[in-house]
Amino acid sequence: MRLLEPLWAGLATAAFAAMFNLRGKDLPLAAAGGSLGWAVAAPLQAATGSQAVAYCAASVVIGIWAELIAAIRRRPAAVYAACGIIPLVPGGGMYYTMLYYVRGNGSSGLATAFATLQTAGAIAVGLALSGAASRLLSLRAIARRIGRRPGGVDKAGR
């Protein structure tokens, strides 16, 4: 991993977050998730040689980061997670799939297409894992919320 890569990943994430209409403090927070994910994914991929493993691990980290920020900012974690995975999503894979087919190399194209799908799956599984972990850890908070169902005490006192 070149030294500046996480910086580019973060800035690209910020640009996409802006396109997704996030504003203010959310922009740098979402961008930090993208940087963090890349900083985990790139060295892991170099070490293991497996993009799926690296991206799955990075997505877990992005998911945890998103849950943390979400708890602090009181917003859905998905807002930050959707931005954080931007540098990981397999745009390059789709491009190379297309390029192989244009060059008439169908078998490489098929292999790349499969690897691309595998990468997307790895990211989804990573996010699902961190989401499940955060749900398990905050079971008590959920139980408290259920106890306060509609018809209960009006908290605002109105």
Next chain:
Amino acid sequence: MDRGDAPIDPDEALLFAADIARVMLESGGETYRSEEAAVAAAGALGGAEAECYATPTGITVSFGGLDGRVHSIVRRIKRRAMHLERVALVEALARSLVAGALDFSAASEELGRIEGLRGRGPASSSAAAAAGAGFFTLLFGGAWNDALVAAATGALISRLPPVMARRQLPDFFANLVAGAAATFLCLVARRLGFATSADATVIGVLMLLVPGIAVTNAIRDTIAGDLVSGVARGADAFMSAAAISVGAGAAYQAWRLLGGTIPS
């Protein structure tokens, strides 16, 4: 709530709950999140046994009203665009309704305000697209000049989908044309000597178009058990990817016919 015991009209509550789910889905919220928000809102407004079934293209909400009848409504979802600020605000709105911090009229007003939130203007979204394409090119190993070419191309093609949408053309054609334009412009720029690495430049620009998030969300929906949504989103992503590939592939072939070389 603050108007004592004046009951909320079940049909109005139903419309409101459906609108919550609709705004959430139109803004790129997840399927389960919009279902949960609609059910929570319907419950908070006095509906019994509220249920919501949402897919990326439509929602159904039903509940038993205080009048003892079952009320239900169908809402079609035609356009979807990422607007994460709206997703966060609608979620907060549903929560404060459940917590009793908002009454029905205040909540309706707030939902109207959220729906009226505009996206970024053309200049601002072009700038964001330019930055996105440029930084992705750097991330994929492009040089500074490649990033500048990608940024200029990205800013140009980011104007295409809104223009096509205004002319009522399906997303498929917008993706097709944008994929072709992006690739062709990058190849021309490399030929003229502005860009060095065609691969990094084209990928940087195409990152603006490729449905990476859509594929990931399709798999996430399926994992979460929203099977119909997952398959629908997967089909949507597949069609976008196919359109972009056909466009980019056509641009490469045209380039070859014009005597250019395809980068390896």
